[in-house]
Amino acid sequence: MFEIFYEDLVIGQKETFGHYEVTREEVIEFAGKYDPQPFHLDEEAAKDSVFGGLCASGWHTCAMMMRMMVDHMKERGLASLGSPGIDGIEWKRPVFPGDILSAEGETTAKRDSASRPKLGLVKSTYHIKNQRGETVMIMRGNAMVAKRPA
Amino acid sequence: MFEIFYEDLVIGQKETFGHYEVTREEVIEFAGKYDPQPFHLDEEAAKDSVFGGLCASGWHTCAMMMRMMVDHMKERGLASLGSPGIDGIEWKRPVFPGDILSAEGETTAKRDSASRPKLGLVKSTYHIKNQRGETVMIMRGNAMVAKRPA
Numbered sequence: 001m002f003e004i005f006y007e008d009l010v011i012g013q014k015e016t017f018g019h020y021e022v023t024r025e026e027v028i029e030f031a032g033k034y035d036p037q038p039f040h041l042d043e044e045a046a047k048d049s050v051f052g053g054l055c056a057s058g059w060h061t062c063a064m065m066m067r068m069m070v071d072h073m074k075e076r077g078l079a080s081l082g083s084p085g086i087d088g089i090e091w092k093r094p095v096f097p098g099d100i101l102s103a104e105g106e107t108t109a110k111r112d113s114a115s116r117p118k119l120g121l122v123k124s125t126y127h128i129k130n131q132r133g134e135t136v137m138i139m140r141g142n143a144m145v146a147k148r149p150a
Numbered sequence: 151m152f153e154i155f156y157e158d159l160v161i162g163q164k165e166t167f168g169h170y171e172v173t174r175e176e177v178i179e180f181a182g183k184y185d186p187q188p189f190h191l192d193e194e195a196a197k198d199s200v201f202g203g204l205c206a207s208g209w210h211t212c213a214m215m216m217r218m219m220v221d222h223m224k225e226r227g228l229a230s231l232g233s234p235g236i237d238g239i240e241w242k243r244p245v246f247p248g249d250i251l252s253a254e255g256e257t258t259a260k261r262d263s264a265s266r267p268k269l270g271l272v273k274s275t276y277h278i279k280n281q282r283g284e285t286v287m288i289m290r291g292n293a294m295v296a297k298r299p300a
């Protein structure tokens with residue numbers, strides 16, 4: 001199942017992937033559970049907010065990004081073992097119902113794990129874009145990736 | 151409705167809040183939608199992972215944290231207007247079904263917004279803890295907070 005291992009990842013390599021259609025129903029469902037602020041739940045309240053209209057929770061955008069990333073990992077057969085953390089997230093523009101999201105990723109750094117000899121740590125930067133090509137979110141993340149079995 | 155404004159926030163101020171019971175059903179539901187990796191979906195596969203057992207997506211932990219934060223903001227009447235981004239997230243320990251999460255937050259910095267005179271930008275660090283007092287996640291975030299109306 002795994003085809004791409006730590007050794008195969010190249011710094012500077014870029015990829016474009018994903019297609020996520022943002023619906024009003026999902027925006028409100030996610031916000032109702034996890035981020036019940038007026039600008040994520042109610043059109044009228046959202047008009048007066050800094051966002052100008054009902055928009056997705058930033059954490060919902062992270063979740064939608066993650067779904068695109070996991071689908072892409074599986075398609076590639078990337079030997080990803082999870083993540084120790086995130087170096088930064090910038091929510092650049094609101095994500096509105098009707099938007100279609102996609103991702104551009106770039107591998108920016110890699111190093112052997114000091115504590116786990118069978119894996120390496122990889123840094124990547126992702127730009128999440130809407131259907132107009134506008135960046136809605138930038139995420140700088142870390143992944144643990146298995147080394148090729150001996 | 152708003153009672154606490156930008157002017158009222160004090161650097162170094164700490165707060166403890168939240169009570170979120172993590173269920174197996176919710177872990178699998180979130181992961182099925184947004185992070186369908188084996189260690190978030192399947193007990194058997196999770197045993198062999200670096201996490202040692204079925205555990206919540208890190209993004210799910212962020213979402214549960216956000217729910218605790220929003221409930222706490224509403225209780226306090228904090229004039230929060232959303233967030234421009236996150237300075238860092240560390241997933242320190244797995245979050246397992248049955249865990250009960252809570253949060254400790256500290257205001258670490260504040261400054262007037264250069265572009266929006268009616269609000270200020272506030273930095274805070276949150277430690278998300280489980281029922282044993284172990285930190286499962288650290289998040290360093292930014293919030294836009296309204297200034298007190300003149």
